[in-house]
Amino acid sequence: MDLGLVVEFISEHGYLALFSSFYVCLLGLPIPNEILVMTGGIISTMDHFQPLLTFFIVYLTVILNATILYLVGRKGGNRLLQKLERFKKINRNVQGASIYIQKYGGxxxxxxxxLPIMRHCxxxxxxxxxxxxxSFARFSYLSALVWTSVLFLIGRYFGSKIESIGENLHQIGGAVLILLLGVFFTKVLKRYFRQKNLNF
Incomplete structure (x- = not known):
């Protein structure tokens, strides 16, 4: 999706367009969330957008997205997971997020x-x-406030460079996720072989 078209649509239609566009994009359209939130910072520099209100709307879309995902999981998560099991990539991401929750809890x-993808899973x-x-809201909303604030300010003051900054942040987040999963699976394998040796 062309992010320029999103910005043009928002600039023409105001705050309601800002809310609806950001919410739809955060659901999983092929725009890194980091770049999207930084774009909110750029929009806040436009004459007819008030910075604090713009930030509040961007933050609201971030926590609303997380909250709806939480509620979907609470109401029908197990049934949905059963249907998604045949999709290997999705199943792999779900397993990674599950490991993360087991290790760190709330x-x-x-x-x-x-972490890309994990913020949805x-x-x-x-x-x-x-x-x-x-328990969910206490941890999620405060972290979302910090994450959104940092990216929003980067977009507001370094708008011309957000694409390269956003891509780098996205790649770093992915690398950290891979590293964490690698550490976990290494521990699992060590434990498995240790127990296997004890059984002989």
Whole structure:
């Protein structure tokens, strides 16, 4: 999707377009979330957009997206996971997020914003695993506030460079995720072979 078209649409139609466009894009359209939130910072520099209100709307779309994923997981997560099992890539991402939650508990919601894909999977799985809403919201909303604030300010003051900055942040987040999964699976394999040796 051409991000320029999104900005043009928002600039012509105002705050309602800002909210609806950002919410739809955050659902999973092929625009890195980092670049999208930084674009909110650029939009806040336009004459007819008030910075604080623009930030609030961008932040609202971020936490609303996470909250709906949490609620979907809470109401029908297990059924949905059964249907998604045949999709290997999705199943692999779900397993990674599940490992992350088992290791960090509620803190996984806070840490997930720095990790692509995990920021979508973890709220859904926290709902599926029946974490309380207060536990989810306490970690998720505060972390979202920090994450959104940093990216929004980068977009506002370094707007001309957001594409390269966003891509780098996206790649770094992916590299961190791969590293964490690698460490976990290494521990699992070591434990497996240690137990196997004990059985002989």
């Amino acid at each position: 803190y996984a919601a806070a840490l997930s914003y720095g 973890i709220p859904f799985l926290m709902g599926t695993y029946q974490y309380s809403y207060l």
